[in-house]
Amino acid sequence: MKKSIAPVALIAGVLALASSPRAAVRLLIPSQDPGPPFYASIDRPPGGQIFQDGVWAAIPFLRDPDCVEPDSNLIVAFDLRAFGCSLSVNGFAIYKNGPPPIDPVPVYALLRGNGAVPIWFVRWSELQAAIADDVLYIEDLRSLPSLVIGSASFFEFVNQIGVLRPQGPGNGKIEIASSGALNDGRDFQFSVREMGVDQVSTLRHVRIEFR
Numbered sequence: 261m262k263k264s265i266a267p268v269a270l271i272a273g274v275l276a277l278a279s280s281p282r283a284a285v286r287l288l289i290p291s292q293d294p295g296p297p298f299y300a301s302i303d304r305p306p307g308g309q310i311f312q313d314g315v316w317a318a319i320p321f322l323r324d325p326d327c328v329e330p331d332s333n334l335i336v337a338f339d340l341r342a343f344g345c346s347l348s349v350n351g352f353a354i355y356k357n358g359p360p361p362i363d364p365v366p367v368y369a370l371l372r373g374n375g376a377v378p379i380w381f382v383r384w385s386e387l388q389a390a391i392a393d394d395v396l397y398i399e400d401l402r403s404l405p406s407l408v409i410g411s412a413s414f415f416e417f418v419n420q421i422g423v424l425r426p427q428g429p430g431n432g433k434i435e436i437a438s439s440g441a442l443n444d445g446r447d448f449q450f451s452v453r454e455m456g457v458d459q460v461s462t463l464r465h466v467r468i469e470f471r
Contacts (some may be wrong), residue, residue: 261287285355288368291373293353297338299323299345299419301434304335304394309461311433312384316468319401320417321378321434322349322371335396348377349417365421373415378428379438379450379470381408386471408470410448412440422456431456447471 287293300312300321311318319334327345328334353359353366385405390400401407415438422432434454442448453465 267325284367285358287353287359289349289351289353289369290347291446293359293366294343295347295349295353295371296322296419297340297342298354298440299325299332299339299342300330301436302332302334302396303337303461304391306460307456308335308337309454309463310335310391310464311436311454311466311468313468315384315388316381317384318452318468319380319382320412320415320438320450321380322417323347325378325380330397330399331395333395333400334398335391335394338462348374349415350374351417351446367421369417369419369421371415371417371419372448373412373438375413377412377415377438377440378411378413378447379415381442381448381450381470382406409443410440410444411417411448412438412450414439431459442470 280407289295300319302319311326322463329339329341332339332341349370349371354368355363356362356367380401382401382404386404386406390396390404416436418435420433433456435452437451439447439449448471449467449469451465451467452463454461454463456462
């Protein structure tokens with residue numbers, strides 16, 4: 261039987277790796293990196309953001325919606341169970357010093373659609389009512405009367421996470437550009453630019469258009 265490493269020695273080793281100078285590391289998603297630890301790009305304000313233009317809200321699913329655990333609260337930033345679901349995107353992540361456990365998150369990630377990225381659109385007023393208790397389950401979304409499901413044939417997602425940047429935690433940036441078809445036959449375009457300023461997520465640009 262192998263002897264286990266003493267906790268103190270293990271922690272010391274991780275700290276030594278983290279403190280040593282390293283070149284940035286670029287990993288391919290999903291072959292070298294499992295991708296984001298969440299199902300959809302939606303997070304509660306003020307640290308996160310729900311992409312909405314005052315009338316409609318857009319929820320891009322970076323993983324298969326049919327795989328979402330029923331008890332997963334979608335407006336909580338992370339759910340490690342999401343790693344068990346297939347990605348609807350591919351791309352790469354850049355780590356400042358190295359992947360976990362060296363760096364907890366990348367400083368930059370670029371994701372492109374695999375060809376059919378699910379984006380769910382609901383009336384903002386309905387979504388506000390649904391999250392009034394600070395919980396949003398996948399079945400809550402499915403039950404909203406205004407739900408329209410889109411499939412993005414073009415999808416690009418850029419995430420510049422602030423944790424290891426000079427600006428610090430809560431001061432990153434997300435940019436999304438997408439277009440595709442809705443399940444009712446119409447086309448859609450959705451784009452957004454979100455920036456963290458003083459640890460408050462701020463929408464700088466939102467476009468949700470159905471045609």
